[in-house]
Amino acid sequence: MKSTEAPLLVKNKQQSEEExxxxxxxxxxxxxxxMAAPMVAVNMSQFLLQATSTMIVGHRNELSLAGIALGSSFANVTGFGILFGLxxxxxxxxxxxxxxxxxxNLGPYTFTSMVYLLIIAFPISILWIFMNQILILLHQDPQVAELASVYCLWLIPALFGYSVLESLVRYFQSQSLIFPMVLSxxxxxxxxxxxxxxxxxxxxFGVKGAAVSIGISYWLNAVFLWVYMKRSQTCLKTRIYMSKDAFLHTKIFFQFAVPSAMMCCLEWLAFEVITLLSGLLPNSKLETSVISICLTTSTLHYNLVNGIGDAASTNVANELGAGNPxxxxxxxxxxxxxxxxESVIVSSTLLLSRNVWPYAYSNVEEVTRYVTKMTPILCISILMDSFVIVLSGIVRGTGWQKIGAYVNIASYYIIGIPIxxxxxxxxxxxxxxxxxxxxxxxxxxxxxLFLVVGFTNWTKEANKARERILDEKVRRDDSFVN
Structure with a gap:
């Protein structure tokens, strides 16, 4: 009797474990x-601040549209992208x-981020002051360059608001407090x-008005989140306080911030390089228009799927910190x-509507035909981007920003752009x-990134996370004693 019961018990146990x-x-x-669904709303709302400003200015005239488009592109790569990455x-x-x-630990880490992002915003501001000369050196149209430089000059206050806002967004995100960010x-x-x-x-006020309104909106969003953090009981244990101890976390902050910024900026820069190169082609106006349409569509999708990446980053980081591999x-x-x-749904929809969706951007037949031909390549791009964004979120949650930066360099600057x-x-x-x-x-x-994540020893990563947190606790306690 025992010989028949034992296998049954083992089988039932394996079945229950699998269930x-x-x-x-x-x-x-x-x-x-x-978590991903409301984060999509947060990301899209922030994206639409600049997108709607471009649309509103674009209705004035073609020169204003070209100026704000060039200014936004320059500002994102040299300013907002760096702060976002850090x-x-x-x-x-x-x-x-x-x-x-x-x-x-959450309050000191976040305040450290705010302080250093605000400090880094100063040299970026100086760069933007000389933007007109830089764009002229890059052989941009003088009138367009002038408008773009005016836009960035008036956008400088937004840079400082964004420094505070992005730090607060990561603070709330790490605690899965998404609803306040959605409302804000x-x-x-x-x-x-x-x-x-x-x-x-x-x-x-033209482009000046668009820039000022973005700055006011960033600061308003940051104030909303700051007030919620100070008043809400849900943030009681993690509350942010202004303290000189912010500099105690300098080393560990930049240990992750610099490669994180490289991950972000190197990828964004690759797309901007491709856009600039399209201007060297014989029919440059057509080629640049089509590349810009593809880039805008890809950016829209990025902000959509980035909510999933943020959710992946937060959940992976929380589980590793809890010692749960x-x-x-x-x-x-x-x-x-x-x-x-998500990638299958979006890419399939684009492919099936390839004769229709280009008209959302242009009514010029030559442009829409070209975009239709580009759609299959764009669909593959969107398919890959969905995985890249989520895998990058897992990388950030695990603390592998250096690996992500090296992968970006190899993928885009050794392989992608040369091809x-x-x-x-x-x-x-x-x-x-x-x-x-x-x-x-x-x-x-x-x-x-699939290989890196697939061969991860999650137990080892959980131990590393716990050791890092313990080291920080010891360092903080020592600083209080001293």
């Missing part, structure tokens, strides 16, 4: 999805500290649109599955060749 694992995976997927250090530090229940972002956007219209059209693995897997579903140049200028595929080069870079990036 338990399946239940945990499903719970992780729901947890990631429930603040990514908090996804590792705050996320893991919150998971380890070291709530008292949507309220700011609702305020921004009429304000920008009044500044641009009613008071005739299995939970980190399941959170990463859930985020990848959600990204796969784009070869296809464009030597094989005469023009704009399609340039974009195909980016696709090859993002494909390689996806494959490498």
């Amino acid at each position: 338990e694992r399946e239940r945990i995976r499903w719970e992780k997927m729901k947890k990631v999805a429930s 603040s990514g250090a908090l996804e590792t530090l705050c996320g893991q500290a919150f998971g380890a229940e070291q709530y008292q 972002s949507l309220a700011t956007l609702s305020f921004h649109v009429p304000l920008c219209w009044l500044m641009v059209h009613r008071f005739e 299995r939970g980190a693995h399941d959170s990463a897997s859930a985020a990848v599955i959600i990204a796969a579903v 784009g140049l070869l296809l464009c200028f030597h094989l005469h595929f023009n704009g399609k060749g340039l974009w195909a080069g980016l696709v090859s870079g993002s494909t390689l990036q996806t494959l490498i």
Whole structure:
């Protein structure tokens, strides 16, 4: 009798264990999805601040549209992108500290980020003051360069508001406090649109009005979040205080901030390089218009799927900080599955509507035909970008920003851009060749990050996270004693 019961008991035990694992995976997927959806609203609201400003200014005349488009591009690469990347250090530090229940660390980490981002905003501001001369050196049209430089000059206050805002966003994100950010972002956007219209059209400030309205909106959003943090009981244990102790965390902040900024900026810069190169082609106006449409669509998708990446980063960091390697693995897997579903839906929709969606950007037949031909390549790009964004979120949550930076350099600057140049200028595929080069870079990036995440020893990473948090606790306690 024992010989027949023993195998049955083993089988039932294995079945119950498998059911338990399946239940945990499903719970992780729901947890990631429930955070990703509202984060999409937060990211899209912030993206639309600049997008709606461009649209409102663009209705004045073609020169104003070209000026604000060039200014926004320059500002994103040299300013906002750098600050956005640097603040990514908090996804590792705050996320893991919150998971380890070291709530008292979140406030100092966030205040450290605010201080250093505000300091770094000063040299960026000086660069923007001389932007007109820089753009002229890059052979841009003098009139367009002048408007772009005026826009960036008046955008400088927004740079400082963004420094505070992005630090607060990472602070709230690491605690999964998404609802306050959704309310704040949507309220700011609702305020921004009429304000920008009044500044641009009613008071005739043009690009200056658009820049000022963005600055006011960033600061307003930051104030909303700061007041909530100070007043809400949910932030009682993690509250941010202004203190000279901010400099105690300098080393560990920049340990993650610099490679995080490289991850972000190197990828953004690759797309800007491709846009600039399209201006060297024979029919440059057509090629640049088509590349710009593809870039705008890709950016819109980036802000959509970045919510999933943020959710992946937060959940992985929280689980590692809590010393739960299995939970980190399941959170990463859930985020990848959600990204796969999202990418298939978006790319399939674009492909099936390839004869229709280009008209959302232009009514010029030559442009829409070209974009239709580019759509299959763009769909592959979107497919790869979905995985890249989520895998990059997992990388930030784990604290592998250096690996992510090296992968970006190899993918885009050793492989992607050279292939784009070869296809464009030597094989005469023009704009399609340039974009195909980016696709090859993002494909390689996806494959490498998949391998990195797939072969991760999550137990080892959880131990590293706990050791880092413990070291910081000892250092903080020593500073209080001294």
